Amino acid sequence: MAYISFENVVRKYIMGRQEIYAADHVTFEIEKGEFCVIVGPSGAGKTTILNILGGMDPCDSGRVMLDGREISSLSQKGLTEYRRYEVGFVFQFYNLIQNLTALENVELAGAICKDPLNPAEVLSQVGLKDRMNNFPAQLSGGEQQRVSIARAIAKNPKILLCDEPTGALDYNTGKNILGLLHKVCKEHGKTVIVITHNQAITAMADRVITVRNGKVTSCVLNPDPMPAERIEW
Amino acid sequence: MIRRAIGSSLGRFAAIFAISALGVGFLAGIASATPDMALSGSRYYEKTNFADFRLLSNIGFDMDDLYAVLGAEGVESAVIYKTADLLFEKEDGMSIGVTVRGLSGTPLSDSVNTLSLSEGRLPENEGECLAESTVSPTGHLKIGDKITLSRQNSESALEEFTQKELTVVGMVENPFYMSMQRESTTVGTGQISDIIYVLESCFDTDYYTEIFVKGRGLEGLVSQSDEYDEKAQPIFDGLESLADYRQYIRHDKVVTEARAEIDDGWSEYYEEKEKAERELSDALSDLEDGERELSDGWREYYEGKESGYNELLNAEQDIRDGWQEYYDGQKDYEEGKQEFEDAKVKYLDGQEEYNEGRAELDKRWQEYYDGEKEYEEGYQQYLDGKAELEEAELRLKRAENQISMGYDSYYDGYDELRAQQQLLDDQAAAAARAAGLEGIQTASQLISLVHSDPMLEAAFGGLIAPLEEGQAQIDTAMEVMEDSLRDLEYGEESLAEGRKELEDGKAELEKARRTLLDSRLTLDDAKRQLSKGEEEMQKAEQELIDGYRELEDGYRELLDAEQELNDAFIELKDGERELTDGWVEYDSELRDGYRELSDAEQELIDGWQDYYSGKEEAERELKEAELELLKAEADLRDMDEPKWYVLDRSSMITSATFQSNIEKVASIAKVFPVFFFIIAALVCLTTMTRMVDEERGVIGTMKALGYRTGEISAKYLIYAAAASLLGCALGLGVGLKLFPAIIWNAYGIMYRLPRLYTPFNIGYALYSTLPTIACTMGAAGWACFESMRESSASLMLPKAPAPGKRVFLERIGFIWKRLSFNHKVTARNIFRYKKRFFMTVTGITGCTALLLTGFGLRDSISGILYNQxxxxxxxxxxxxxxxxxxxxxxxxxxxxxxxxxxxxxxxxxxxxxxxxxxxxxxxxxxxxxxxxxxxxxxxxxxxxxxxxxxxxxxxxxxxxxxxxxxxxxxxxxxxxxxxxxxxxxxxxxxxxxxxxxxxxxxxxxxxxxxxxxxxxxxxxxxxxxxxxxxxxxxxxxxxxxxxxxxxxxRDTWDSLQDTFKSIDMIVVVLIICAGLLAFVVLYNLTNININERIKEIATLKVLGFYPSEVSAYVLRETNMLSFIGGIFGLFAGKLLHAFVARTAEVDMVMFGRVIEPQSYVYSLGLTMLFSLFVSLVMTGKLRDISMVDSLKAPE
Known part of the structure; x- marks a missing residue:
């Protein structure tokens, strides 16, 4: 059985009389340690899939499994615990706590989980050893995203979910961040799932899942992933 | 658009609405309490015709004074009263100081200080009274209470007030006593606790003590307002100048009267003294008489005792004798009866004898009557013969007489004729001499001559005829005379014959008479014998009759004797009974007499005692009277200068204290609500500013779309105006009624409150509403204006978040390191947004201060009793x-x-x-x-x-x-x-x-x-x-x-405790208002806080924070701010309390200045409680924050 599996997951919204399927019988699988990219145009439903996987949004039907555990049947509390212990998030807009230093932001996440990594170490690993005590406002976008990633890693989660991690970053910084994520995936052995509308990024993924109109149109393994620094868009 | 804006931010709209309502209601309500109270007071005064002026005098008033006052300028009406402060005793023996006011006429429609009867009825006689109904805990009297005039009162008061016992029959309200504060008095403990009204006739005085005056032209003015004072002043001046001279008029009168009274007093004193002496000496002689009478009485008693005893013994003896007599009498009676029977037999024998004798006698009588008859016949014959003889004799006598008479008349006639012849012869001789014829002696010679000579005839013509006639008559008469002489001689012969015959008859008669006489004698003898027999018979008869009568008498005597015996028996029996009664009577009379005498003796002893005590009393009374008179003399000498006091409303206790209390409310109204209001305004301002800030993106977009500044601002201005206007309307609607009413009722401790008028006070409405609206709209406008200055592009970008900063605390490493991670965040956050920090803390400081002031006031009040x-x-x-x-x-x-x-x-x-x-x-x-x-x-x-x-x-x-x-x-x-x-x-x-x-x-x-x-x-x-x-x-x-x-x-404490509850009311309202404000402010500020940090919260949720951790993360900060604000509030509250307590306290009491520790705890605790409660509410809101939505938008 795969590490992560979506089986006929449906998520629909009622807009007036119309039912809109954000996720329409989505089915895919991801293996442990894979660097997976979910790609699709805006509004295709990729964020919905991420939200369901991240335990932020429930699904209306179907089954979501992670490491042999059914996510889709968890209670609110279960979901919170799930987010707390098993998922790391990286947001497009970093979502750092402005009032905490970089280190503290990482510590904040680490404070609530069972087996956190050393925040300072993690920050060193993401290359922010010298900026540890700076406030987010004193950091650049890339640096903030690194803090964000460090925060996610520090929790020592099973999976790392990244929603457009490069969306707010310039090209080079974006590539650095992608490289960092890749490194985390490979060095820490975390399963990393990146959502993006940027097709170019698929080149570095182990698995590419293409979503369109709420449906998974393809789920292919990339036999030869490219290192991030070589990706161009 | 605005409706949607309101709908989408209902919490905020409600916050502005509520805060406006609270602030405005409180400010306008408390502020208008003052004019409302003044107005209500004035309306009450007007309705009850509360006096504008009160006149007092140290020498009293009379009706002339009243008329003078009525005549003064600006006086509409005036009434005059008799009053007195007296001590009374209640049924339980409690002494109370009472002001007694006289009632006259129709007190329920007096033109000044009109009474209104709240219960019961008016007094109908002097033993009834009305009592002033009062809110005071020291007011005692109720309907049905009986009070007695205390002997503690001064002599003069006891004299001047005639009624010793009064019953309360009704309760009244007099505007003059609206306040429970009473004037002090000189009687008793100096406290007047009750006012009563009695009929004026209960006062035995000829002066009045008080005049109440109502001025003209003061209607409709608020009492003691500037306008009122201005109009009242000239009337007051007028009364004062009236007083200046009236007081002396009255004084002079009083002095004169007093002088006269004292003089009267002296003469009465001497009279009384004399009278008393006389009475005493009378009494003394009475007593001495009494002594004498008593000893006489005793003597009589002992005498009476002895004589009564003897008398009774005698009576007993008498009765015994009576019985003896009775039995003797009875024997006599029996004997008498026997005698009677014998006599009766004898009588009957006698009667028979008598009857026989009678018959014999009757026979003899018969014989006698026959003889008598014979005699009568003989006698009759004799009488007849005798009568015949007598008749013949009589005839003889008569004839004799006739013959003698015939002789007499013959001799008389013859003489007369001789005389007549002489006369005629003289005449003829005269005539013949006249004719010259001498020698003629007789008439017959002349006549024969004349007739013989014709010549002479002629010469004598007429003369001759009468002569002739007379001669003829005489010649005739001579012849008659001759005849009668012969008859007489014959009669004499026959008479002698008759006489002889008569003598014969007489002899015969004599013989018959002798015979008769003999038979007469015989008869008379018989008759005498018979009469004797008859006499005997009569005697016998008489004897019989007597015997019968005797028998009858004897019989009657017997009956009488029997009767007598019976009577005697009854009498004896009665006598016995009487005797027994007599003994009983004797005993009881003796006892009575003894008792009477003993009583009299006691009476006499008492009499002596009375005499001596009376003497002593009389002497004392006289002495007292003398002293009193001397005192009156001295008093008159020392009499004060006359003085009238003219008092206006500021000197009348009700209106003066009422006015000063109104001013107190005004002074509270100046601080407390203003502070309250400032906080409310501040919060409104913050809220609006935040709203505009939050919507900068929208503003930017609209600006980019080409909307003009005014059009964009309009939304926010209208939103602000709508929220605050509605809030103000509600606040005014409730506050203008509620707060004056609460304060008014709190004054029910001191006043019998009239109806409260709460007219809509446009001034205060504007005074509170305008700043509120100006504040919210100004804030909105200012924030808009600030935002508009930025370019639309920069507006559309999120406002740069305030950068994180290290806080002071971090420098103290050892604390900082020990702080949990969340606390560090909180600490940083608190100082991150200075403006928000300042506003929140200020708002909460204010609320806590208000709470503490409220609790502190309670402490001040409740502490009063405990401390005192x-x-x-x-x-x-x-x-x-x-x-x-x-x-x-x-x-x-x-x-x-x-x-x-x-x-x-x-x-x-x-x-x-x-x-x-x-x-x-x-x-x-x-x-x-x-x-x-x-x-x-x-x-x-x-x-x-x-x-x-x-x-x-x-x-x-x-x-x-x-x-x-x-x-x-x-x-x-x-x-x-x-x-x-x-x-x-x-x-x-x-x-x-x-x-x-x-x-x-x-x-x-x-x-x-x-x-x-x-x-x-x-x-x-x-x-x-x-x-x-x-x-x-x-x-x-x-x-x-x-x-x-x-x-x-303890009892005073308890009763005051009740009244203090009404002050507690105000305080509770303050606390509730402060609490409401605190809650609204906290809610609003927390709401703002959360809205600003939705993204952060969403992030935390995504990171897997439990809801409680999320709440704690966010709300710890709010609670922290509340705590800080609370601490500041305690300091501010202490100051505010000190101020409010000083300005709000009533005259009688001093509020405690100390706020109890628990009040600090309550105030802070309540603030924190509100804060926690708000947190609780907010936790729900936090749960509803969607992670997904929040993370989408950029910051």
């Missing part, structure tokens, strides 16, 4: 005493000694004056100043430093000192109830809460007032906790003759 009755006053029982009875009343002292420590003090009411400031105080003079310190705690409130009290001290209480503006060492003027004034140096100021006191050591009192200490009250430490024990003690004390009243401070 447990800390300041160490005694717990006050016993009013009657000084003149105290010497003789040992019982009181022993009861007090058993009860606990006690001390005699003297208390009277007075006024402390310092320049223009005055304060009503009670003057208390202890008998032992050193020991007094254990009864009243002498210490300063602030710092608790002990204040000395011993000889030479005069200590005044704090509030009075504040009012007078004095400190220890200053000198004040002290005026007692009798208007004696003296200067006193204050040696200290001591803590006190209820009423004002000046404690004066007895030596100071004596030297300053020149009067001796005379205790009229005992202070006692009974330490009785059980009400029934207290009642029992009170009952015991009230039975003592020297006890006038018994008051346990």
């Amino acid at each position: 009755y447990t800390n300041v006053w160490q005694f717990d029982l006050m016993v009013g005493l009657k000084p003149e009875e105290m010497q003789s009343d040992g019982e009181m002292k022993s009861i007090l000694d058993q009860t606990g420590e006690s001390m005699i003090v003297m208390q009277e009411s007075g006024t402390a004056v310092n320049g223009k400031k005055t304060s009503e105080v009670s003057i208390m003079v202890p008998s032992d100043p050193d020991a007094f310190k254990s009864y009243v705690s002498f210490k300063e409130r602030v710092g608790g430093r002990a204040v000395g009290f011993n000889e030479g001290s005069a200590v005044i209480t704090e509030k009075a000192a504040d009012t007078l503006g004095i400190k220890a060492g200053d000198t004040i003027t002290l005026r007692d109830a009798d208007d004696n004034e003296t200067e006193i140096e204050i040696t200290g100021i001591t803590e006190n809460y209820i009423q004002g006191y000046i404690y004066i050591a007895p030596d100071v009192y004596q030297s300053s007032f020149g009067e001796d200490f005379e205790g009229n009250m005992a202070l006692c430490k009974s330490r009785l906790e059980d009400p029934s024990e207290r009642d029992a003690l009170a009952e015991k004390l009230l039975k003592c003759p020297s006890c006038a009243s018994v008051t346990f401070t």
